[in-house]
Amino acid sequence: MASKDINQYASATKAINRGAWTPEEDRRLAECIEVHGAKRWNTIAIKSGLNRCGKSCRLRWLNYLRPNIKRGNISDEEEDLILRLHKLLGNRWSLIAGRLPGRTDNEIKNYWNSHLGKKRNQKEKIPQPVIAQETIPEKTSDVTHMKEQVVKDFENSELNFDFSTEESYGLNLDWADKFLQLDDNSWLTEEEKS
DNA sequence: AACGAAGTCAACCGCTAATTT
DNA sequence: GAAATTAGCGGTTGACTTCGT
Numbered sequence: 001m002a003s004k005d006i007n008q009y010a011s012a013t014k015a016i017n018r019g020a021w022t023p024e025e026d027r028r029l030a031e032c033i034e035v036h037g038a039k040r041w042n043t044i045a046i047k048s049g050l051n052r053c054g055k056s057c058r059l060r061w062l063n064y065l066r067p068n069i070k071r072g073n074i075s076d077e078e079e080d081l082i083l084r085l086h087k088l089l090g091n092r093w094s095l096i097a098g099r100l101p102g103r104t105d106n107e108i109k110n111y112w113n114s115h116l117g118k119k120r121n122q123k124e125k126i127p128q129p130v131i132a133q134e135t136i137p138e139k140t141s142d143v144t145h146m147k148e149q150v151v152k153d154f155e156n157s158e159l160n161f162d163f164s165t166e167e168s169y170g171l172n173l174d175w176a177d178k179f180l181q182l183d184d185n186s187w188l189t190e191e192e193k194s
Numbered sequence: 195a196a197c198g199a200a201g202t203c204a205a206c207c208g209c210t211a212a213t214t215t
Numbered sequence: 216g217a218a219a220t221t222a223g224c225g226g227t228t229g230a231c232t233t234c235g236t
Binding site: 018019020021053055056059060063064106107110111113114115 | 201202203204205206207
Binding site for chain 3: 019020039040041042054055058062091092093094105106109
């Protein structure tokens with residue numbers, strides 16, 4: 001059976017647990033990961049004795065059980081950073097989460113969908129001041145190229161960023177600011193504007 | 195107090211990319 | 216190099232909670 005079908009098979013069998021995790025399941029999963037490491041999730045699913053699929057175990061660990069997870073209370077600084085990064089990267093949640101220590105892609109995505117998306121939509125209805133003409137690239141192709149390059153640089157820089165201190169956090173915001181100064185409609189292609 | 199609407203968020207699904215055999 | 220397996224991503228769903236009437 002192809003692994004792709006395993007979850008479908010699992011879904012079809014009554015033995016597989018689904019839905020919310022219990023504290024007991026969490027404990028058993030954490031114990032199993034301590035012994036076998038956070039990899040080969042199908043093996044962990046079997047070894048733990050939990051009637052869960054590997055995919056479910058992985059998600060539970062990454063989003064809730066692994067150490068140093070921050071939950072709730074997204075600060076103003078974090079919110080601001082999410083907004084800026086989303087403007088730059090779009091719905092690249094894992095990339096955005098990678099810049100927010102202790103936050104998961106799922107949490108960022110949920111936060112965006114329930115808080116920031118709406119907030120931004122409201123904001124966008126307010127007319128924005130016109131940016132000085134010289135900062136706006138003339139050709140759409142130039143803008144597209146620049147945009148692609150910035151995202152590329154951002155992805156490549158991933159390992160070099162350190163948000164563990166307030167100092168570096170501020171520096172990184174400056175870095176984002178530098179690029180986002182151009183982030184008005186001039187960033188958008190004609191297709192995206194419509 | 196009761197009920198429906200809206201909001202929130204944990205978990206699942208389908209798919210692709212990366213890695214292993 | 217091909218096939219199988221595993222990891223990871225973003226979109227979506229659905230259960231639960233909160234809010235407004």
